[in-house]
Amino acid sequence: MVKATRLPRNEAGIETALGVLKQRFGERLNTGQAIREQHGHTTTWIENQAPDAVIFARDTAEVSEIVKVCAAHKVPVIAYGTGTSLEGHVNAPAGGVCIDLMEMNKVLAVHAEDLDCVVQPGVTREALNTHLRDMGLFFPIDPGANASLGGMAATRASGTNAVRYGTMKDNIIALEAVMADGTVIRTAKRAKKSSAGYDLTRLLIGSEGTLGIITEITLRLQGIPEAIRAARCSFPTVDAACRAVMGTIQYGVPVARIEIMDALQVKAVNAYSKLSLPETPLLLLEFHGSEAGVAEQSETFGAIAEEFGATGFEATTTVEERNRLWKARHDAYWSVLALRPGAKGIGTDVCVPISRLADCVTQAQTKLEELKLIAPIVGHVGDGNFHCSILVDMEDEAEVERADGFVGWLNDLAISMDGTCTGEHGIGQGKRPYLQRELGPATRFMAAVKAALDPDHIMNPGKILAD
Amino acid sequence: MVKATRLPRNEAGIETALGVLKQRFGERLNTGQAIREQHGHTTTWIENQAPDAVIFARDTAEVSEIVKVCAAHKVPVIAYGTGTSLEGHVNAPAGGVCIDLMEMNKVLAVHAEDLDCVVQPGVTREALNTHLRDMGLFFPIDPGANASLGGMAATRASGTNAVRYGTMKDNIIALEAVMADGTVIRTAKRAKKSSAGYDLTRLLIGSEGTLGIITEITLRLQGIPEAIRAARCSFPTVDAACRAVMGTIQYGVPVARIEIMDALQVKAVNAYSKLSLPETPLLLLEFHGSEAGVAEQSETFGAIAEEFGATGFEATTTVEERNRLWKARHDAYWSVLALRPGAKGIGTDVCVPISRLADCVTQAQTKLEELKLIAPIVGHVGDGNFHCSILVDMEDEAEVERADGFVGWLNDLAISMDGTCTGEHGIGQGKRPYLQRELGPATRFMAAVKAALDPDHIMNPGKILAD
Incomplete structure (x- = not known):
C-alpha cells in the first residue's frame, strides 16, 4: 500500500457528534469495523483510512441534518457513492462521518420534451439508462465502472464517448447540494443555458465533496441514435x-x-x-x-x-x-489483470493536447520498459487522455517504489506538454502534489474558495488541496 | 434613463491611486470626460456612471500592475472590451479605474492539430474568424455584436448557434487572469478535458470582471463544415x-x-x-x-x-x-429600430425549458399588448431563450415605467417556469434583484466566493450581487 497522510482528529467533537447522531438515527448509525473499512475502500493502492461511522441517508433533509450536526462539532463529512473512485477520494484521514448516498437512488423526473431529467445522486448510470431506454433517450457519459451519477459529478468524470458528448461538466444543467453549514442550495434553474451569476454548478462538479454534497442532479439527455x-x-x-x-x-x-x-x-x-x-x-x-x-x-x-x-x-x-x-x-480490464495474476492494477490518467499524445504514449512505453514495469495502455485518444494500467506486485517494495516513480514521472511529463495529471479520475489524495505543480498560483485561489465555503474544513478533508 | 445605485466613493484612495498611475503611465492615464463617459456607456437604458480614469493596457503585466496599485488603495477596477454589454456591466458606481483591453488584441497561437487557439481578450470574434478562415477553422459563438472574446467570456455569452456548439462555457479550455491582488494565474492547461481541482475556468466565465480580469483565453475551434x-x-x-x-x-x-x-x-x-x-x-x-x-x-x-x-x-x-x-x-435589429424612430430598444433575455417556451412567449405577447408596448420578439428557440426588443420613448416616464414593469414581470414569469432571467446577457447592475429571486440561498455562497477572492470588493463593484 502507498501511505496516505493522516490528519489530526478532533476526538472530542467526533465523540459528541456520534452521540447526537446515535440519538437521531439509532441503528442506522453504523460503526462496525467492516462497514467502516468498506467505506474507506477505493479502487486504489492508497491505504484504507476508515471513517468513524457510516449513515445511509434517505433524502436531502437527512443529509442536511447530518452535516449540521457535524458542522456544529467540527467533524469531517465524507460523501460516498459506489466507491469506484481511484485516488483515495473517500478516505477519512481525520476520521468523521461517511454519508452513503446509494439509498437516494430515485429518478425524480424525466422531461422528454426538454431532453433532461432530475435524479438523486445514488442512481447509477446503468440504472438511469435502463430507466430511459423505453423513452428513446440515453445519458451518454460512460466512465467504465457503473458509477453513481453523484460520484461522477463530484469527480468531473467522462469516459469513452466524451469526444462527442463532453464530460460531466457539459451534461449537467443544475445541482442541488448541501453546503458545509447544512444549507440546501440549487445552483441553477432548468433552462438549457444561463448567464445568471457565478457558475456554482461547475464549481461543485469536480469538487470531490470538498465544497458541498450533491443531493440532486439535473442532467442533459440525448435521443438514442437511429x-x-x-x-x-x-x-x-x-x-x-x-x-x-x-x-x-x-x-x-x-x-x-x-x-x-x-x-x-x-x-x-x-x-x-x-x-x-x-x-x-x-x-x-x-x-x-x-x-x-x-x-x-x-x-x-x-x-x-x-x-x-x-x-x-x-x-x-x-x-x-x-x-x-x-x-x-x-x-481490456480483465485481460490486464489476467496478464499477471495477483498483481494490483494501478491506473494513470494523464491528458495532453492531442498533438502531443503519440509522443507522450511513446515516451511512457520506453520508460515502462526501462523500469521493467508491465503496463498495457488504453486511451480516449480523441481527447488526448490515456491510462497505463501498471501491474504491481504489492509485496515487492522496490517495484511499488518504481511504479510510484513512474506515475510521478508521467504526470510531470504530461504537465510539461501543457497537459494535466488527471483527465477524468480527479485529484483525491493521490494527485495533490501534481495539482500544485500543474496549476501553481491558481491553487492558492482554489484554497481561498475552499476556506470561504467550508471555513472549518469539514467537507472531505485531505483531498484536492494540500492541508 | 433608469437610475443606477451609487456606491460610496473612496475619494482619498482614488486620488492617491490616480497619482501613482499618472507617475507610471503619464499621458496614457486618460481622465478626460468624454473618454470616461464613453467607458461607462453600454447598450442599455441604465444611466451612465463613468470611471475616474481609463488606461488602455498593453499586456498582462500592465493589467497586473494597475490592479496592484488599485488594490493597495482599495480603488475599483473595471475591465472594458467593446462596450456592447446590456445590463450596465461596465458602469463605475463607486468610480475607480477602467482598464480598456482592446489594445491586447493579438491571436497568440493557433494549434490547428488540437483545434484550439490562444487569444488576448481584445480580439473580437470577427477578427478571430478572419484570422482563422484560411486554416479551414472557425470559432462558433456568435452573440450578434462583434464583441471582444474577453467580454464574451466574462458574460458567458452565446447566440444563434449555441444549440449546436454550446456557449462560452463550453468553448473555453483555459484562462489567464489577473486576480484582485494582482496575481496572474492560469486556470487550466491546454488538455481538452481535466479533473484537476476546482473549475476556476468556469468560475471566471460569467463572473463579469467581479472576480478577476481575463487576460488570455484558450478557445476550442471547429473545422469549417464542408x-x-x-x-x-x-x-x-x-x-x-x-x-x-x-x-x-x-x-x-x-x-x-x-x-x-x-x-x-x-x-x-x-x-x-x-x-x-x-x-x-x-x-x-x-x-x-x-x-x-x-x-x-x-x-x-x-x-x-x-x-x-x-x-x-x-x-x-x-x-x-x-x-x-x-x-x-x-x-431584425435594424428593422426593430425603424419601427419607431427615436425610441430606445430595450432587450429582455429570459430562457426557459423549451417545453415552456411557447407558453412564455405567448404570455409575453399578451402582456405587451395589455401594457401598450411595442416589442418584436426573436428567439434562440433551440435553447428556450428569447429577446423582446421593447421600443421605449425614453422621454415618456409612464412608458419607461410600464416597460420596466414588463421586464420584471417577464423575469418573474420565466423564473416561475424553472427558467432564468438571463440566458446570455448576464446580470450586470440591471438584473441583480432577479438573481436573488432566481437562486435565493445560492447567492449567499456566490457572495462568499466573491468575498474570498476579492476581499476589498474592488473588482467591478455593484455588479451581479447586491452590495
Whole structure:
C-alpha cells in the first residue's frame, strides 16, 4: 500500500457528534469495523483510512441534518457513492462521518420534451439508462465502472464517448447540494443555458465533496441514435494511429467513441479473449447518427485511416457484430489483470493536447520498459487522455517504489506538454502534489474558495488541496 | 434613463491611486470626460456612471500592475472590451479605474492539430474568424455584436448557434487572469478535458470582471463544415413552431442554428427589408455537415415541420441564397429600430425549458399588448431563450415605467417556469434583484466566493450581487 497522510482528529467533537447522531438515527448509525473499512475502500493502492461511522441517508433533509450536526462539532463529512473512485477520494484521514448516498437512488423526473431529467445522486448510470431506454433517450457519459451519477459529478468524470458528448461538466444543467453549514442550495434553474451569476454548478462538479454534497442532479439527455456503427483497424505505430484520429476530428467527423489500445494491450486481450488481432496499436470507433450518416462517417474515417497505414479495417451496424468488434475493448480490464495474476492494477490518467499524445504514449512505453514495469495502455485518444494500467506486485517494495516513480514521472511529463495529471479520475489524495505543480498560483485561489465555503474544513478533508 | 445605485466613493484612495498611475503611465492615464463617459456607456437604458480614469493596457503585466496599485488603495477596477454589454456591466458606481483591453488584441497561437487557439481578450470574434478562415477553422459563438472574446467570456455569452456548439462555457479550455491582488494565474492547461481541482475556468466565465480580469483565453475551434444549408418556413402559431423545434431536436438532428421571429418581428422586417413573408411566426435554420448530411438534416426537419403546419419551406446551400433566406434575421435589429424612430430598444433575455417556451412567449405577447408596448420578439428557440426588443420613448416616464414593469414581470414569469432571467446577457447592475429571486440561498455562497477572492470588493463593484 502507498501511505496516505493522516490528519489530526478532533476526538472530542467526533465523540459528541456520534452521540447526537446515535440519538437521531439509532441503528442506522453504523460503526462496525467492516462497514467502516468498506467505506474507506477505493479502487486504489492508497491505504484504507476508515471513517468513524457510516449513515445511509434517505433524502436531502437527512443529509442536511447530518452535516449540521457535524458542522456544529467540527467533524469531517465524507460523501460516498459506489466507491469506484481511484485516488483515495473517500478516505477519512481525520476520521468523521461517511454519508452513503446509494439509498437516494430515485429518478425524480424525466422531461422528454426538454431532453433532461432530475435524479438523486445514488442512481447509477446503468440504472438511469435502463430507466430511459423505453423513452428513446440515453445519458451518454460512460466512465467504465457503473458509477453513481453523484460520484461522477463530484469527480468531473467522462469516459469513452466524451469526444462527442463532453464530460460531466457539459451534461449537467443544475445541482442541488448541501453546503458545509447544512444549507440546501440549487445552483441553477432548468433552462438549457444561463448567464445568471457565478457558475456554482461547475464549481461543485469536480469538487470531490470538498465544497458541498450533491443531493440532486439535473442532467442533459440525448435521443438514442437511429443507427450506431462500430469500426476497428490496426496501425503500424501509435503515432500513425494518433495522426489518423487528428485527421478525422479536424475533418469534422462527429465520432462518438475513438479508443486506442497499444500493442501490449492488444496482446493481453488476444490471450484473454482468444482473439487474433495483429499485435500492433489498435483503434476502436463508434459512430452515432442516421443510417446514411454513420455509413458516411465510417467511410470518411476509413479513407483517412488508410492514408496513415491502417490495416484490417472492419465496420458494422448490427448489435452482435458491433459487440464482436469491440470485444477487445470490453475485455481490456480483465485481460490486464489476467496478464499477471495477483498483481494490483494501478491506473494513470494523464491528458495532453492531442498533438502531443503519440509522443507522450511513446515516451511512457520506453520508460515502462526501462523500469521493467508491465503496463498495457488504453486511451480516449480523441481527447488526448490515456491510462497505463501498471501491474504491481504489492509485496515487492522496490517495484511499488518504481511504479510510484513512474506515475510521478508521467504526470510531470504530461504537465510539461501543457497537459494535466488527471483527465477524468480527479485529484483525491493521490494527485495533490501534481495539482500544485500543474496549476501553481491558481491553487492558492482554489484554497481561498475552499476556506470561504467550508471555513472549518469539514467537507472531505485531505483531498484536492494540500492541508 | 433608469437610475443606477451609487456606491460610496473612496475619494482619498482614488486620488492617491490616480497619482501613482499618472507617475507610471503619464499621458496614457486618460481622465478626460468624454473618454470616461464613453467607458461607462453600454447598450442599455441604465444611466451612465463613468470611471475616474481609463488606461488602455498593453499586456498582462500592465493589467497586473494597475490592479496592484488599485488594490493597495482599495480603488475599483473595471475591465472594458467593446462596450456592447446590456445590463450596465461596465458602469463605475463607486468610480475607480477602467482598464480598456482592446489594445491586447493579438491571436497568440493557433494549434490547428488540437483545434484550439490562444487569444488576448481584445480580439473580437470577427477578427478571430478572419484570422482563422484560411486554416479551414472557425470559432462558433456568435452573440450578434462583434464583441471582444474577453467580454464574451466574462458574460458567458452565446447566440444563434449555441444549440449546436454550446456557449462560452463550453468553448473555453483555459484562462489567464489577473486576480484582485494582482496575481496572474492560469486556470487550466491546454488538455481538452481535466479533473484537476476546482473549475476556476468556469468560475471566471460569467463572473463579469467581479472576480478577476481575463487576460488570455484558450478557445476550442471547429473545422469549417464542408456544407452549410439554410432553411426557413412559417407557422400558424408560436406553439406550432416550438413543437416543430422540440421534435427536431428530440429526433437528434444536429441543427446548427434555429431562430424564431414572432409575427410582429416578421412584419417589421417585411417593412424594413421589403420582403413579403407571411406575417406569422417564422423559423430560420442552418445545418452544418457534409453535403449529404445537411441535405438529410434539412429533409428531416422539413418533414417534422410539415406535421406542425409549416408552410413556405425553402432550403438552399449557396451563399447568396442562404443570405437571402436569412435576410429577415440579419436585418431584425435594424428593422426593430425603424419601427419607431427615436425610441430606445430595450432587450429582455429570459430562457426557459423549451417545453415552456411557447407558453412564455405567448404570455409575453399578451402582456405587451395589455401594457401598450411595442416589442418584436426573436428567439434562440433551440435553447428556450428569447429577446423582446421593447421600443421605449425614453422621454415618456409612464412608458419607461410600464416597460420596466414588463421586464420584471417577464423575469418573474420565466423564473416561475424553472427558467432564468438571463440566458446570455448576464446580470450586470440591471438584473441583480432577479438573481436573488432566481437562486435565493445560492447567492449567499456566490457572495462568499466573491468575498474570498476579492476581499476589498474592488473588482467591478455593484455588479451581479447586491452590495
